[in-house]
Amino acid sequence: MIPRYSRPEMVAIWSPETKFRIWFEIEAHACDAQAALGVIPKANAEAVWRAKDVEFDVARIDEIEAVTKHDVIAFLTHLAEHVGADEARFVHQGMTSSDVLDTTLNIQLVRASDILLAGMDRVLAALKARALEHKDTVRIGRSHGIHAEPTTMGLTFARFYAEMARGRKRLEAAREEIRTGAISGAVGTFANIDPQVEAYVCDKLGLEPETISTQVIPRDRHAMFFATLGVIASSIENIAIEIRHMQRTEVLEAEEYFSPGQKGSSAMPHKRNPVLTENLTGLARLVRMSVIPALENVALWHERDISHSSVERAIGPDTTITLDFALNRLAGVVEKLVIYPETMLKNMNKFKGLVMSQRVLLALTQAGVSREDSYRLVQRNAMKVWETGADFKTELLADPEVTAALSPAEIEEKFDLGYHTKHVDTIFARVFGS
Numbered sequence: 001m002i003p004r005y006s007r008p009e010m011v012a013i014w015s016p017e018t019k020f021r022i023w024f025e026i027e028a029h030a031c032d033a034q035a036a037l038g039v040i041p042k043a044n045a046e047a048v049w050r051a052k053d054v055e056f057d058v059a060r061i062d063e064i065e066a067v068t069k070h071d072v073i074a075f076l077t078h079l080a081e082h083v084g085a086d087e088a089r090f091v092h093q094g095m096t097s098s099d100v101l102d103t104t105l106n107i108q109l110v111r112a113s114d115i116l117l118a119g120m121d122r123v124l125a126a127l128k129a130r131a132l133e134h135k136d137t138v139r140i141g142r143s144h145g146i147h148a149e150p151t152t153m154g155l156t157f158a159r160f161y162a163e164m165a166r167g168r169k170r171l172e173a174a175r176e177e178i179r180t181g182a183i184s185g186a187v188g189t190f191a192n193i194d195p196q197v198e199a200y201v202c203d204k205l206g207l208e209p210e211t212i213s214t215q216v217i218p219r220d221r222h223a224m225f226f227a228t229l230g231v232i233a234s235s236i237e238n239i240a241i242e243i244r245h246m247q248r249t250e251v252l253e254a255e256e257y258f259s260p261g262q263k264g265s266s267a268m269p270h271k272r273n274p275v276l277t278e279n280l281t282g283l284a285r286l287v288r289m290s291v292i293p294a295l296e297n298v299a300l301w302h303e304r305d306i307s308h309s310s311v312e313r314a315i316g317p318d319t320t321i322t323l324d325f326a327l328n329r330l331a332g333v334v335e336k337l338v339i340y341p342e343t344m345l346k347n348m349n350k351f352k353g354l355v356m357s358q359r360v361l362l363a364l365t366q367a368g369v370s371r372e373d374s375y376r377l378v379q380r381n382a383m384k385v386w387e388t389g390a391d392f393k394t395e396l397l398a399d400p401e402v403t404a405a406l407s408p409a410e411i412e413e414k415f416d417l418g419y420h421t422k423h424v425d426t427i428f429a430r431v432f433g434s
Contacts, residue, residue: 005283010324013111014317020056022104023075026201027091028052030183033200034193040090047087054082072097094193096186098304102217103181105316107205109225112320113175119327120168120232124161126334128432131157135424138417139253139344140355149355150348150420153253153339158431160239167232174228177221181205182213187303214303219294226294226315229323233287236326240277240284243333247274253344257336276333283326290315353392354385359414360396360406367405377402 012018028048035045056078065074072092080088092100135154140147183198184190190198195209202209210217246254256276258264264271293315297308348355357378364374381395381402396402396411403411 005325006321007324007328010112010115010321011317013108013115014321016058016061017056019104019108020058020061020075022107023072023100024051024054024056024079025205026100026103026183027076027079027095029201029204030093030095030193030197031091033197034090034093036200037194037196039194040093044087044090047083048079048091051079051082070097072100094185094197095183096215098213098216099183099185101309102213103183103201103205103207105312106178106180106207106217106221108316109178109222109320110175110206112324113171113178115324116229116232116320116327117168117171117175119324119331120164120171122331123327123334124164124168126331127157127161127164130334130337130339131155131161131428131432134339134341135428136421137339137341137344138348138421139341140348147348147351147355149358150417152421152424153341153344155424155427156242157334158428160235160242162431163235163238164232167228167235170228170231174225178225179207180210180217180221181207182210182217184210184213184215186215188213188215216300216304216308219297219300219308222312223294223298226290226319229319230288230291233284233323233326236330237281237284239330239334240280243277243337244274244281247272247277251343251347252340253347254337254339256333257338276329280326280330280333283322283329286322287319287326290319351385351392352390353415354382356392356415357382359419360402360411363410363414364402364405369405 028045028051031040031045031048034040035042056075060081061071061074061078064077065071068074068077076088076092079091083091131154133154134157135152137153138150139153139156141149141151181198181202182188183193183201184195185193198209201207212218243254243256245251247256255272256274258272263269264273264275293311297311300308361374361378364377365371369377377399378396381392381399384390384395385392393411393415396406397408
């Protein structure tokens with residue numbers, strides 16, 4: 001991923017240096033297990049660990065690979081240059097390249113998951129803080145982009161919190177799904193390596209042995225992982241879209257923090273654009289871009305092919321790096337989001353009480369008017385508000401068919417804003433606990 005949308009901690013997981021370090025640990029632990037079983041001399045296993053503090057030369061490995069055309073063999077050759085050819089002759093005993101590659105990929109994805117979970121925690125904390133801050137800040141709810149009924153800004157943040165909390169649970173499950181390793185040898189039969197070696201290596205690296213591998217770890221695990229990241233990205237976009245709407249000039253119920261010295265347009269000095277949330281919408285697309293290739297990687301030929309390899313070399317780092325950046329950008333946006341409660345009230349009252357139409361409809365039905373007639377009476381007066389800018393309550397009080405069923409006091413009561421917020425505490429208890 002390009003540096004513009006990258007954070008160093010996540011990038012480091014996917015560096016060649018990190019990859020080769022994990023490869024070394026897998027091989028070294030496997031040698032220990034083989035020595036314990038009496039398959040190789042203990043002295044040879046101990047010799048391998050002499051390279052534990054070595055900084056593997058990436059350029060040298062690339063140089064060897066240019067000849068061998070095989071990355072794992074290139075690494076093993078370079079390792080032998082440090083350990084000694086004779087001492088290293090039992091390295092990779094009974095193993096195949098996928099044992100190293102697949103186990104390493106899963107370790108990297110687990111580590112990436114931990115960073116992503118921390119990012120989600122930051123987003124959740126920001127959403128909860130803003131939800132509590134604006135629990136009773138009334139704003140208009142919208143359906144189809146049109147004014148519907150009153151809600152609160154706190155409820156908006158609370159629903160985003162609940163959505164991201166579900167995403168976090170899914171990511172925890174995806175992390176567990178991917179937390180497997182395989183040291184099972186060619187075609188996964190353990191013919192040339194004892195299953196105890198796999199168990200030992202996995203234990204040392206914090207993994208569970210793969211239930212059954214066919215030389216590769218089954219890619220349905222990875223498909224679930226990347227699909228989960230795609231869902232989280234869509235939740236990020238869901239929040240970003242709402243903020244982008246709120247920042248529209250004719251709405252302006254909230255806006256991204258605009259820092260001193262910031263410029264919104266090269267041509268128009270007045271502009272304050274929602275550039276961060278627009279960026280998040282784009283980043284979400286990049287994350288979701290990995291989902292279909294990950295699903296297509298599930299179907300491999302027989303016990304293995306490498307059609308998945310090129311895909312994962314790209315989507316492993318790119319997707320986790322992008323989502324990590326997006327989560328932290330979103331957290332920053334929510335933390336600093338500037339909210340305008342007065343504008344929310346102004347927008348809600350733009351059509352002079354129109355948003356209380358359902359309360360009047362229900363009151364008429366309770367008063368004995370048929371549903372069809374009640375709807376007709378309310379809509380008749382509502383259309384005057386849309387078309388002429390009339391006051392909804394005034395029109396209702398002047399409609400003899402309406403006042404025949406409801407007294408002026410009963411009509412007046414239907415415009416009590418508190419009616420729509422009376423269960424906010426109940427909803428908050430469901431989302432955040434008591």
